[in-house]
Amino acid sequence: MEFTVKNAPIAKQSTACIVVGVFDSHRLSESAAELDRISRGYIVNVLKRGDMKAGAGQVQWLHDVPRTACERVLLVSCGKKGELNDATYRKIVRAMAGALRDAAIKEALCCLPELEVKDRDLAWKVRETVTITEDVLYRFEHTVSKDTNARARLARLHINVASSDELAAARAEVKVGKAIAAGVKLTKELGNLPPNICTPSYLAEEAGRIAADDPRMKLTVLEEKDIAKLKMGALLAVARGSRQPPRFIVLSYNGGAKNDKPIVLVGKGITFDSGGISIKPAAAMDEMKYDMCGAASVLGALAAIAALELPINVTGVIPSCENLPDGNATKPGDVVTSMSGQTIEILNTDAEGRLILCDALTWCERLEPAAVVDIATLTGACVIALGKHAAGLLGNDADLVNELLTAGRETGDRAWELPLWDDYQDQLKTNFADMANVGGREGGTITAACFLARFTKKYPWAHLDIAGVAWRSGSDKGATGRPVPLLVEFLMKRAQESAQA
Numbered sequence: 001m002e003f004t005v006k007n008a009p010i011a012k013q014s015t016a017c018i019v020v021g022v023f024d025s026h027r028l029s030e031s032a033a034e035l036d037r038i039s040r041g042y043i044v045n046v047l048k049r050g051d052m053k054a055g056a057g058q059v060q061w062l063h064d065v066p067r068t069a070c071e072r073v074l075l076v077s078c079g080k081k082g083e084l085n086d087a088t089y090r091k092i093v094r095a096m097a098g099a100l101r102d103a104a105i106k107e108a109l110c111c112l113p114e115l116e117v118k119d120r121d122l123a124w125k126v127r128e129t130v131t132i133t134e135d136v137l138y139r140f141e142h143t144v145s146k147d148t149n150a151r152a153r154l155a156r157l158h159i160n161v162a163s164s165d166e167l168a169a170a171r172a173e174v175k176v177g178k179a180i181a182a183g184v185k186l187t188k189e190l191g192n193l194p195p196n197i198c199t200p201s202y203l204a205e206e207a208g209r210i211a212a213d214d215p216r217m218k219l220t221v222l223e224e225k226d227i228a229k230l231k232m233g234a235l236l237a238v239a240r241g242s243r244q245p246p247r248f249i250v251l252s253y254n255g256g257a258k259n260d261k262p263i264v265l266v267g268k269g270i271t272f273d274s275g276g277i278s279i280k281p282a283a284a285m286d287e288m289k290y291d292m293c294g295a296a297s298v299l300g301a302l303a304a305i306a307a308l309e310l311p312i313n314v315t316g317v318i319p320s321c322e323n324l325p326d327g328n329a330t331k332p333g334d335v336v337t338s339m340s341g342q343t344i345e346i347l348n349t350d351a352e353g354r355l356i357l358c359d360a361l362t363w364c365e366r367l368e369p370a371a372v373v374d375i376a377t378l379t380g381a382c383v384i385a386l387g388k389h390a391a392g393l394l395g396n397d398a399d400l401v402n403e404l405l406t407a408g409r410e411t412g413d414r415a416w417e418l419p420l421w422d423d424y425q426d427q428l429k430t431n432f433a434d435m436a437n438v439g440g441r442e443g444g445t446i447t448a449a450c451f452l453a454r455f456t457k458k459y460p461w462a463h464l465d466i467a468g469v470a471w472r473s474g475s476d477k478g479a480t481g482r483p484v485p486l487l488v489e490f491l492m493k494r495a496q497e498s499a500q501a
C-alpha cells in the first residue's frame, strides 16, 4: 500500500473518500469544520439528527456532501474534544481502516493526524496511522485458493497535514512507519504459514531472502552436524523426535562501526510444538504452529532495521526445530548436557523452548554482545498471568528492561515486568542433574526465565515471553506481528544514542 503526505485544501479533493474526526456534543475537528462550512452546515445537521452513535471509534458514512469534490466523507467519532490519548487515537485509526476495508475503498484522504493527542507530536501520529492501517488491511493469502483478491483493496492513503511546514517531517515518518509495517507483515506471514511449509529449513531460506542483495547482511546457517560439533545437547534433545532436521540460523546486520558490539536478538523457532512425549491435548494444538513467532519477530525486526538503515550492529540468532513424539524422541527423565556444560534433567518434554534457547544463549557469548534480548512463546502461564495485552518481561539488567518497557509504551506493543528473584531458582532443583527443565505450576513464566538466567550471566539480558501476544485465537485467528514494533523502537532509540555518543 502507498502512503503520501499532502497539505491540500480539502474542498477541492476529488478523492473517493475524506476521513475527518468529530467529537461528542456535535463538536468538529478543523477539517470537519471546513467541510461543514463548504456544505453550509451539512455535517452538523447530520450529527444533530443523531444518526451517529456516541463513543470513540464509531463511524458514519456520508455520500455526495454538497459542494465538495469527494465521493464520500467518513466521519470518525473521537470522543470528548481535548481528551484524545494514545489509546483513543489508535482506536479511531483502527476504526477508519476497518471502515475503508469493509467498504472496499481504493483511495482515501485521512485528516486524523491533525487532531491533538495528549503528549504526542505529528511524527508519532503519522507513524501510528501507517502501521495501524497496514495492520488492519493485512490478509493471509498463501494457502487460500478462493479469489480473495477479487474485492478491491485500499491502494493509497493520503495523509493530510495542517500546514506545509509539516510535510517533510511527516514524509520522513511515513518511511519509518512503512519499514515497521513491512517487518510486522513478514512476521505475520511466517507465523500464519502452516507447519508443513514453515519448517526449520524454510525459516533458514527466509533468512536468506532477507539477506539477499543487502551487503550489510550476513547469513550463517548451521546444520545438525555443526550443532552437534558445538555440543548443543539441549537443542539436539528437542530436535531428535522429528524427521525435519534442525537449523541454527545467524543473521547479522552490520550498519554500525566494525567494533561496535552487537545487540543480539534470539528467537524461539519451534515450527511445531506437539509437546513431544509429554504430548499436548488435541484441542487447539494447531496453534502450536505459532511456536516460531519469536523467530519470526527477529526476522521481521531485522528486515525493518535494514530498511531503516540504522547505524548499529544487530545479530539475529534462531535455534529452530520441531518438537514431536517418536521412537527416537527424548523421554521424561532423560538427562542431557547443554553447550554450557550444565546438565539438565528433562522432566517434561513440552518445556522445550528453554532447551533450545539455553544453547543459543550460551552460543551468544562469542559475539561479545552489548545486550541480548530473547523472544519466545515460552509459557502458557504467561497467558494466564497477563492475558493477551502485554508480553512478559524479565531480565538481569534494569536499564535494558526499562528501555524495553518504554519502547512498548511508545508503540502500544506493551510489555510488563515480572520478578526474576533468586527465590524462584529452588523450584528447578533435582537430585539427578544440575537443574530440571520445569519448576512446577507456581510462577511458571518466572521459573522458565530463571532457567534461562543460568545461561546469560556474561552479558546484559532480557527475556520477552510473547505466548499471549504473538497471535489471536478464535474466528479472528492470526499472527499479530508483535513484538516487532517494540523491538524496532528499542533499536531505533539505541541507534540514536550511539549516534549522539
Ligand code: BES
Pocket (backbone or CB within 6 Å): 273, 275, 291, 348, 350, 351, 352, 353, 377, 378, 379, 380, 381, 383, 438, 439, 444, 467, 468
Ligand atoms: N509453546 C509452549 C507455550 C505455550 C502454550 C504458548 C500455550 C502459548 C500457548 C511451550 O513450549 C510449552 O509447552 N510450555 C509449557 C511449559 C510447562 C510444561 C512447564 C506450558 O506452558 O504448559
Ligand code: MN
Pocket (backbone or CB within 6 Å): 273, 275, 323, 349, 350, 351, 352, 353
Ligand atoms: Mn512446549
Ligand code: ZN
Pocket (backbone or CB within 6 Å): 270, 273, 291, 350, 352, 353, 377, 378
Ligand atoms: Zn513451545
